[in-house]
Amino acid sequence: MTRSIQTLGWIAVTLALTFAFGWIALNRGETINALWIVVAAVCVALLAYRFYSLFIAQTVLQLDPRRPTPAVRYNDGLDYVPTNRYVLFGHHFAAIAGAGPLVGPVLAAQLGYLPGTLWILVGVVFAGAVQDFIVLFISMRRDGRSLGDMIRSEMGQVAGVIAMFGVLLIMIILLAVLALVVVKALAHSPWGSFTVFATIPIAMLMGVYTRYLRPGRIGEMSVIGFAALIAAIYFGQIVSENPTAAEMFTFSGETLALTIIGYGFVASVLPVWLLLAPRDYLSTFLKIGTILGLALGILFVMPDLQMPAVSRFVDGTGPVFSGALFPFLFITIACGAVSGFHSLIASGTTPKMIENEDQVRLIGYGSMLMESFVAIMALIAACVLEPGLYFAMNSPAGLIGTTPDQAAQVISSWGFVITPEMLTQTAADVGEGTILSRAGGAPTLAVGMAHILSGAIGGKAMMAFWYHFAILFEALFILTTVDAGTRVCRFMIQDLLGTFVPVMKRTDSWMANVVATALAVTAWGYFLYQGVVDPLGGINTLWPLFGISNQMLAAIALILCTVVLFKMKRQRYAWVTIVPTAWLLICTLTAGWQKLFHPNPAIGFLSHAGKFSDALAAGTILAPAKTVEEMNRIIFNDYVDAVLCGLFIAVVLSMVVYGVLAIRKALANPNVTTREVGGDETARQATRLASRGARHA
Amino acid sequence: MHEAAMQEFRAIFSRLKQTGRLMVGVPCYDTYVAHRLANHPDEPVMTYEEFFRDRQDTRYGVKGGGMNRCC
Numbered sequence A: 001m002t003r004s005i006q007t008l009g010w011i012a013v014t015l016a017l018t019f020a021f022g023w024i025a026l027n028r029g030e031t032i033n034a035l036w037i038v039v040a041a042v043c044v045a046l047l048a049y050r051f052y053s054l055f056i057a058q059t060v061l062q063l064d065p066r067r068p069t070p071a072v073r074y075n076d077g078l079d080y081v082p083t084n085r086y087v088l089f090g091h092h093f094a095a096i097a098g099a100g101p102l103v104g105p106v107l108a109a110q111l112g113y114l115p116g117t118l119w120i121l122v123g124v125v126f127a128g129a130v131q132d133f134i135v136l137f138i139s140m141r142r143d144g145r146s147l148g149d150m151i152r153s154e155m156g157q158v159a160g161v162i163a164m165f166g167v168l169l170i171m172i173i174l175l176a177v178l179a180l181v182v183v184k185a186l187a188h189s190p191w192g193s194f195t196v197f198a199t200i201p202i203a204m205l206m207g208v209y210t211r212y213l214r215p216g217r218i219g220e221m222s223v224i225g226f227a228a229l230i231a232a233i234y235f236g237q238i239v240s241e242n243p244t245a246a247e248m249f250t251f252s253g254e255t256l257a258l259t260i261i262g263y264g265f266v267a268s269v270l271p272v273w274l275l276l277a278p279r280d281y282l283s284t285f286l287k288i289g290t291i292l293g294l295a296l297g298i299l300f301v302m303p304d305l306q307m308p309a310v311s312r313f314v315d316g317t318g319p320v321f322s323g324a325l326f327p328f329l330f331i332t333i334a335c336g337a338v339s340g341f342h343s344l345i346a347s348g349t350t351p352k353m354i355e356n357e358d359q360v361r362l363i364g365y366g367s368m369l370m371e372s373f374v375a376i377m378a379l380i381a382a383c384v385l386e387p388g389l390y391f392a393m394n395s396p397a398g399l400i401g402t403t404p405d406q407a408a409q410v411i412s413s414w415g416f417v418i419t420p421e422m423l424t425q426t427a428a429d430v431g432e433g434t435i436l437s438r439a440g441g442a443p444t445l446a447v448g449m450a451h452i453l454s455g456a457i458g459g460k461a462m463m464a465f466w467y468h469f470a471i472l473f474e475a476l477f478i479l480t481t482v483d484a485g486t487r488v489c490r491f492m493i494q495d496l497l498g499t500f501v502p503v504m505k506r507t508d509s510w511m512a513n514v515v516a517t518a519l520a521v522t523a524w525g526y527f528l529y530q531g532v533v534d535p536l537g538g539i540n541t542l543w544p545l546f547g548i549s550n551q552m553l554a555a556i557a558l559i560l561c562t563v564v565l566f567k568m569k570r571q572r573y574a575w576v577t578i579v580p581t582a583w584l585l586i587c588t589l590t591a592g593w594q595k596l597f598h599p600n601p602a603i604g605f606l607s608h609a610g611k612f613s614d615a616l617a618a619g620t621i622l623a624p625a626k627t628v629e630e631m632n633r634i635i636f637n638d639y640v641d642a643v644l645c646g647l648f649i650a651v652v653l654s655m656v657v658y659g660v661l662a663i664r665k666a667l668a669n670p671n672v673t674t675r676e677v678g679g680d681e682t683a684r685q686a687t688r689l690a691s692r693g694a695r696h697a
Numbered sequence B: 001m002h003e004a005a006m007q008e009f010r011a012i013f014s015r016l017k018q019t020g021r022l023m024v025g026v027p028c029y030d031t032y033v034a035h036r037l038a039n040h041p042d043e044p045v046m047t048y049e050e051f052f053r054d055r056q057d058t059r060y061g062v063k064g065g066g067m068n069r070c071c
Helices: A002-026 A034-060 A085-096 A100-111 A113-140 A147-155 A157-186 A190-213 A218-241 A243-248 A253-269 A276-301 A325-332 A341-346 A357-383 A387-394 A404-413 A420-429 A442-456 A459-498 A510-533 A539-567 A575-597 A605-617 A628-668 A681-696 B002-023 B029-039 B048-059
Strands: none
Touching: A002 A034, A034 A113, A034 A276, A034 A357, A085 A276, A085 A341, A085 A357, A085 B002, A100 A113, A100 A325, A100 A357, A100 A387, A100 A442, A100 A539, A113 A147, A113 A325, A113 A341, A113 A357, A113 A539, A113 A575, A147 A157, A147 A539, A147 A628, A157 A190, A157 A253, A157 A341, A157 A442, A157 A459, A157 A510, A157 A539, A157 A628, A190 A218, A190 A243, A190 A276, A190 A459, A218 A243, A218 A276, A218 A459, A218 B002, A253 A459, A253 A510, A276 A357, A276 A442, A276 A459, A276 B002, A325 A539, A325 A575, A341 A539, A357 A442, A387 A404, A387 A420, A387 A442, A404 A420, A420 A459, A442 A459, A459 A510, A510 A539, A510 A628, A539 A575, A539 A628, A575 A605, A575 A628, A605 A628, B029 B048
């Protein structure tokens, strides 16, 4: 009886999905309600979880509920703790959900809402969630070891070193591009700048509170901190309305970039409890709250999508990022569809807390499905805006000019109607001087969120508040990542340099610490500054590099998963990881190749350098450069970007080679060669006895 | 009936609280104490304050650590 009811339920879900997609397909050219996208996404997630993830769990991985997990075997009450699956789901989701899924889909909205939606849904089901799930599984079967460690032990020492070098490069470009998002959002915005700067003393106050006044009282601290943040937004408005104060908090992009670089250095050598930890608490809770709020907002307001299903920019001439739908859609939306970074998280703290093997499916596959909802919501938030407004906010000044009149004229010539009055009115509504060329996702998302949330609470009067709330939320989150990421980079650099200069390896050495931190900050600071002065707005250049690197890391993680499946003698099912690996390799290698060698200077780094070199040889100066020196710097930056892109390609290709070698070796051996721990019967019995003893005591 | 509902509510609230704390890297202190008492009865148990600091230092890699958050 229950079985047939369940079957009926799944048939209903499938019908709902068919209907939602049918509705979206039939209403091309007319506006559709965002709810249809939500319905389609929820149905896809339900079906994928119920059927595909079950297939992976039972048939491919053959999860064994009787096999003790590391949490059970090493239970120490601290790192290894068997944890309720829903609690752990929350922990894992909070760790994987970040700014990435909020930025990529906003940029990809230039192609229309349909390409992004389809890639997020297909990508998450067959690539992203599969990667998260299997990496979590293999790490759990290896006592929760890290990705680098596992690559080293399963694919060899050299492969491990190459992979870790790749991860360091990815971290650098990630930190640069995230910091750039903050710069783009805060430049010439006294309200935003004041609010975000205010978070530093607020966080420090909270740090002292949890360290000395009321140690460890996270809840209290967060409530006080949240109230202070709201106050900061309120005072930000007062600052922006006072000419003298507004002057003090109005910064150019260059100044902000240098400030963030300096801040990154100072913040990452301060004790963690003072700034990093309290801000992490605030940003984590704010992030979860905002995601829930946005979801409720979309369900409650049910906004119409204004963006066409497929825009004319699928041909690659779009202003937000350059390059055609293939491969650049699949690079632009990384997080939300498939994000290599998750493989670092899934081999971090989560595998050490799993209570039972059969819960890996919910935590690994399920959390990633949740993250895809975040990406879908970001896409919706961008697509509920008037397309003309969207392009005004996301196109570089080099294309649309710097005044509302110019911008409206250019964008209208693309076929998206917008008037200068609409642009100035929107800026006034959200309490900003201008909203032109605020690429980077955050401001667009903020206007979209303001649009949705003000429909739910507060109406137009609250729009400026919601806008700055969204900016604050993203900036707070990103600055925490910059701080934490710089520390991680520092450890990696110390580790790498320590091989040659042993004293560098000592994490307690003040000197080694400062040198490695300075190197880390210089590395990402270089790309950040380059992005800020870039005529194409920086995001245009750096986001594809970030996307390529993040997807390549995913390919590396999936190669590891494939190798492990072969070693487990499950090669019959290896297509589960081979298919997404192949797709990611095709996309990233094509995109990497085009970024290097594409004849269009807007896409290829080398042709861009060539264009400027030719001009220099002919004795002309090309905008935005004003001097020969600036021309030379642009050419130099192009070569740096090209080298970085080439390195990414080299890293991923060498991992393919090591992967193939490891697979051949596994095939040649008739036995299971995987290096799992804790599976044999003696260990199982010992644990059973120990846990029984513990229960009696 | 009323009592049962309250109990249910309290259980859900405590789970939510536990989730929120684990999200920022602080596992359940009561579980830790219970574990220490059951398995290492003759060893000292950290106070909540010590426990909190220890977890904070671990999460943010004071002794060198990995990335625990995503982009």
